[in-house]
Amino acid sequence: MTPVPETTDRDVAVRVGFDEGIREALPMPVDDDAADLVVPLGPDSLVWKFYGDVRGLLGFQRLAGTENCIEQLGKAVEDHSVIFADTLGRAKRSGPPIMKTVYSEDPHAWGRTIRDFHKPIKGTIADGSRYHALNPELFYWAHATFVDQVLYVTDTFVRRLSDAEKEQIFEESKAWYRLYGVSDRSQPQTYAEFVEYWDGMLDRFVATKTIVYATGYIRKGIPGPRRIPRPVWAVVSAPLNAFTRTVVVGTVPPQMREVCGLEWDAKKEKRLQRFARVMRALNPVFNRLPIKALYLPWASEAWQRVGVDPRRLHNTPA
Template sequence: MPVAELRSKIRRKVEDRLDRAAQVYLDDRALARADFSAPAGEASLSSPDSVSWRIFKNPVTLFIGGVAAVILELAEPRVRSGVWEHSNFRKDPVGRLKRTGLAAMITVYGARSEAETMIARINTVHDRISGVTPSGAPYHANDPELLTWVQATAAFGFLEAYSAYAFPLSDADRNRYYAESVKAAALYGASAAPRSLAGQEALFDVMTSKLEASDIVFEFLTIMKKAEAFPQPAQIAQHSLVRAAVELVPGNIRSILGLDRRYGLRPFEGRVVKRMARRADRLVLRSGPAATASRRLGLPDDYLYRRP
């Protein structure tokens, strides 16, 4: 058998095994399931050649970027109170991770009608969430300012995690990504979400003065290091992935939060994280949202795994 053919067969076996492991891990009856294969031919909010489709296929950088985004969200006191007081994150972190991940996948890869229906449900839930922070500041989950911060931090986290650990992105890629995200952001109510890299940087400059340290940030990091966020054996590297997320947070915000060098990557860990992320970026999970959505639109399973 030719070497190339042998390598292809071995690769396919590895991909199939990982695909089955992912299916077992995500097989949660309490988790709403989505059919990314239907309706056949229906477009998503973003096109298959978008930067979003490219980066959301990578489970390693999605985890890293998601953790970085939550760190930034928890730095804002009103967002922090809304998240920490009105969710079951502390009791069921893995279930919350799965549901949040599914929502992100539907937003990016789901048929537009499915994404719009899901986002409307989420907005209805947010309408009922309000309160007052420990310092006395009122908040409402559907406050456009807070929604814009949540949208911007999520976009920043996913984008920069992919660029730092999987495949470097140019500023042109970043500008395109933010422009592509406006449609979904508007549906979520984030009317002032950044439309460009300059817009993201400007928003971070404005919001930094409103951020503050909190023990909740450290509690969150401890939870994320212990939660079974990946199937075995990938959990072994989870501590490193959390530290990789801290590394993405802008230095001035890390200083505000008290996230010194102890919380960032050790020298050897950066190589490990990049190796994991780059391998994840090449493995085709045929039952996953990226491949299934590609088939819905008549594209091959490996459409998103071909290097530009």
């Protein structure tokens, strides 16, 4: 397992609650020299094994959605992003730098690049209170959604994780977070604390303008290319919309479905669980695919760079 810097008593002592910390709206970067001391993740880590797996794409709506259901983060995206004009373009620009923080040869540089990009992102929410993207409570929430994605997608669509593996992924996520060079005062210290933190954050979800817009394709149907006649697209898109309204909606937490007005029922839940069981059963087949087919490009390149075949690693619970 990749070494993870130990948390000191001082680190625990300065932790504050979300409501208290978020209203400070103060950026809290940490010294770059301290960030350089962090041991980056490597091929022996579970995060390397699972984060870049192509099956992670099944959790794209859970990742982007949960992030933007917190009012301050949703407003930050609304105020400072081009999501309403170029949704796919924003996703393509945001995803690779975060993945490179895990898989590149210089994760520290990529982590600091992401941090510095967020320095000017600040504003106010509906009640007049301020937010800042580098406020620890807000920045950690964004990171937590990626940690959840690794845990949820792996356990649901790849293979069941043991409790020890969930603990390990969480511990590795602490090293991952420190690469960004932002205060970790709001970070849970154990996996059990992370689960409690996650459940509490779900209860804070609101229908931000960002998330309502971003889930419109689910409620209205996937928009078709202009060159395809609408009647033709209605036929072609039917199975895509059925998949979206079952598998994609099924991956998001109930609290998100509620605030976004996404329909769900017991029949859809059964279909989702059936699909998940089939995906897990096919895991041995997936692990016979070429690395370039099994992993996203940044992860595939990293595995080739270190000369390790990930298909033989961590394929059964510890």
